Amino acid sequence: MPHLVLDKVSIHYDGQPAPAVERVSIDVAKGDFVVLVGRSGCGKTSLLNVAAGLVTPSRGQASINGRGITGPGSDRAVVFQNDALFPWLTARENVAFALRLRGVRPAERARRADELLALVKLGDAGDKHIWELSGGMRQRVGLARALAAEPQFLLLDEPLGALDALTRERMQTTLLDLWTASHVGVLMVTHGIEEALVLATRIVVLAPGPGRVVRGFEPGFSRRYAAGEPVRSIKSDPAFAAARGELTDAIFEGEAA
Amino acid sequence: MTISSYSERPAARTETADGLSVPWSRPSARRKGVSARMVSAVTILLLLAAWALSARLQLVSPVFLPSPVAVWNKFIVVIKDGFVDATLLQHVVASLGRVFAALVAAILVGVPVGLAIGISTVGRGIFDPLLEFLRPIPPLAYLPLVIIWFGIGEPSKILVIAIAMLAPVALSTASGVRGVSRERVNAARSLGATRAQVVRHVVLPSALPSILTGLRIALGAGWSTLVAAELVAATRGLGFMIQSAAQFLVTDVVIMGILVIAAIAFVLEFAIRRIERALVPWAGRE
Ligand SMILES: Nc1ncnc2c1ncn2[C@@H]1O[C@H](COP(=O)(O)OP(=O)(O)O)[C@@H](O)[C@H]1O
Ligand SMILES: [Mg+2]
Numbered sequence: 001m002p003h004l005v006l007d008k009v010s011i012h013y014d015g016q017p018a019p020a021v022e023r024v025s026i027d028v029a030k031g032d033f034v035v036l037v038g039r040s041g042c043g044k045t046s047l048l049n050v051a052a053g054l055v056t057p058s059r060g061q062a063s064i065n066g067r068g069i070t071g072p073g074s075d076r077a078v079v080f081q082n083d084a085l086f087p088w089l090t091a092r093e094n095v096a097f098a099l100r101l102r103g104v105r106p107a108e109r110a111r112r113a114d115e116l117l118a119l120v121k122l123g124d125a126g127d128k129h130i131w132e133l134s135g136g137m138r139q140r141v142g143l144a145r146a147l148a149a150e151p152q153f154l155l156l157d158e159p160l161g162a163l164d165a166l167t168r169e170r171m172q173t174t175l176l177d178l179w180t181a182s183h184v185g186v187l188m189v190t191h192g193i194e195e196a197l198v199l200a201t202r203i204v205v206l207a208p209g210p211g212r213v214v215r216g217f218e219p220g221f222s223r224r225y226a227a228g229e230p231v232r233s234i235k236s237d238p239a240f241a242a243a244r245g246e247l248t249d250a251i252f253e254g255e256a257a
Numbered sequence: 258m259t260i261s262s263y264s265e266r267p268a269a270r271t272e273t274a275d276g277l278s279v280p281w282s283r284p285s286a287r288r289k290g291v292s293a294r295m296v297s298a299v300t301i302l303l304l305l306a307a308w309a310l311s312a313r314l315q316l317v318s319p320v321f322l323p324s325p326v327a328v329w330n331k332f333i334v335v336i337k338d339g340f341v342d343a344t345l346l347q348h349v350v351a352s353l354g355r356v357f358a359a360l361v362a363a364i365l366v367g368v369p370v371g372l373a374i375g376i377s378t379v380g381r382g383i384f385d386p387l388l389e390f391l392r393p394i395p396p397l398a399y400l401p402l403v404i405i406w407f408g409i410g411e412p413s414k415i416l417v418i419a420i421a422m423l424a425p426v427a428l429s430t431a432s433g434v435r436g437v438s439r440e441r442v443n444a445a446r447s448l449g450a451t452r453a454q455v456v457r458h459v460v461l462p463s464a465l466p467s468i469l470t471g472l473r474i475a476l477g478a479g480w481s482t483l484v485a486a487e488l489v490a491a492t493r494g495l496g497f498m499i500q501s502a503a504q505f506l507v508t509d510v511v512i513m514g515i516l517v518i519a520a521i522a523f524v525l526e527f528a529i530r531r532i533e534r535a536l537v538p539w540a541g542r543e
Contacts, residue, residue: 054443074449084440087539088462097458101449131542149448 002030002065002152004051004076004185009060011046011211019058020046021211026204028153028185033222035200036189037251043211044189045081048155051187052078064153074102077146081157081189083138085130091117091141092126098148116144120174136167140174147178154179156188160195172198173231180226193251197221197243198231205247207254214254219243323509328516331509340510341501343493349521351493355486356479358415363422363475368468370423371430372456375464384427392424396485409490417486422475429471433464466533466540473529480522495521 006026012019021043028034028051036044049055050062053072062069064076072078077098085094095113104112114126120140130138139159146154159175160168172195179186179199190196196203196219203217221234221243234240305325311317312324319327335345343351370388373380396417403420407413437460445459487496495518502510533540 049443052443052447054447072443072447072449074447076447078444078447080440080444082438082440084438084444086441086459086462087542088465088537097445098448101445101454129539131539145444145448155447 002185004028004153005063006050007061009050009057009062011055012058019210024213028187030185031183033179033186033199033201035196035203036206037196037203038206039208042206042208044206045157048157048189052076052155074149075151076153076155077149077151078155079142079146079159083142085138085141087130091128094141095144095148098145116148120144135162151184153185158189175199176222176225193244193247205250205254215250217247320506321508328509328512332513340498348493348495348498352483352495355415356418359418359422359479360476362419363426367423367426368430371427372434374431375434388424388427396421396482400485404489413489414486418479418482421482422479425474425478426471429467430464433467434460437463466537469533476525476529
């Protein structure tokens with residue numbers, strides 16, 4: 001069973017007086033949706049980069065399927081905080097680039113790219129240039145590009161951060177649909193408390209100075225969505241409001257400590 | 258300076274748009290927008306008038322300062338009948354041919370060198386001092402060495418121009434490479450791109466706007482070394498034409514040649530900006 005593990009990871013950037021992250025353990029199995037929350041600077045992006053193989057931990061281990069992570073790999077696809085798309089390519093070409101790196105034949109790339117764009121509800125935007133797209137559309141292209149790598153794990157860094165509330169809510173269900181359909185493991189960073197509750201099978205609350213885990217939650221609302229319950233009905237459940245209060249408290253406690 | 262005026266352009270446009278949407282601010286916006294250009298036009302007209310007047314009053318002997326009309330007439334004559342065995346068009350083609358051959362050479366060498374400087378510490382260690390050494394040397398200083406080593410043929414002329422173009426191309430490429438978005442590189446790497454694929458598919462396209470700016474600066478630099486390059490046993494070319502004319506004190510051809518060189522530089526600058534806009538439509542829109 002695919003397994004992405006950060007084991008007592010510390011991150012100490014060169015030239016920094018103190019470590020950015022200290023002894024954080026996170027475990028993502030196939031089918032998990034793990035969400036990192038915590039205020040800016042508590043090391044969420046750094047941890048994601050360790051999982052991606054872009055940052056080497058100063059202590060501790062990062063491994064995938066039992067093998068140590070030594071660099072980036074297409075078994076873990078990343079969607080970055082700023083979409084990191086290529087503006088010299090169209091939306092379709094951005095997705096096709098990932099397919100090309102996987103050795104998909106040229107004749108098949110465009111067709112497959114359009115399928116992936118349709119999956120994120122951008123079926124007719126393939127010919128658009130990146131700068132012609134709204135923030136939400138860009139994030140979806142980034143998602144389609146990540147999915148093109150057919151990864152076992154998706155690493156998402158505030159993928160919905162720049163979106164307006166309505167688009168954001170719609171994107172949350174898109175994410176849930178993709179997750180249930182593909183059965184990848186997801187490790188995601190967000191600032192949204194409701195978003196974390198709607199999406200996560202597990203929430204990891206981090207506190208700054210140095211970044212560390214203060215609490216873990218297993219809200220289970222996303223399993224209910226996967227079982228067919230609409231998001232509306234989930235959010236109006238009193239249990240959702242209660243969880244919301246509890247998570248908010250945990251984040252503030254972490255900051256106060 | 259050229260770069261800043263490029264980026265100022267959209268701001269000026271917004272100002273005009275504002276002026277049109279707010280009626281009472283229109284006159285002031287107008288006056289402001291037109292006045293700089295007006296001043297330039299008036300300045301040029303005054304200079305022309307002063308030139309015409311001093312020629313007419315023969316303040317200076319026509320041998321040294323022919324009238325604007327005489328220069329214009331010479332322009333027509335040289336287009337039709339030529340000067341020193343070639344028409345004006347043939348001189349222009351010879352010069353442009355050299356400058357473009359030099360540009361191709363400068364791109365073939367300068368872009369890889371710039372990549373090496375921008376990507377690797379070793380590359381920077383090797384090429385940075387060489388370029389810094391080469392950059393401030395005036396073409397007339399290395400001209401004799403080029404002749405000693407490579408003779409007086411066409412390759413030497415092209416080489417003199419290409420040397421002047423190398424530093425702008427390489428340094429602009431390097432600065433473009435250093436400005437590449439870390440996240441884009443990481444995105445490509447996490448999708449499984451090799452180092453070479455990252456360079457080809459992310460670094461080069463990211464650096465393209467900067468490379469094109471470098472080419473624009475290089476064309477300017479190369480064009481201004483033309484006269485030096487054509488000191489070497491040329492039989493055609495604008496620089497050669499000016500020098501031959503100077504030897505026989507044909508001042509109207511000298512002045513006409515200078516104006517033609519300036520006009521072509523202006524057209525080249527304009528053309529490469531059009532090319533920039535066509536090739537990198539994303540620049541400034543991210
Ligand atoms: N490349 C880096 N070099 C040095 N310090 C860094 C680097 N990246 C992040 N940091 C520092 O590490 C801490 C955690 O940053 P980050 O992981 O981006 O937090 P978050 O994503 O939670 O906002 C911050 O204090 C930040 O300044
Ligand atoms: Mg971050």
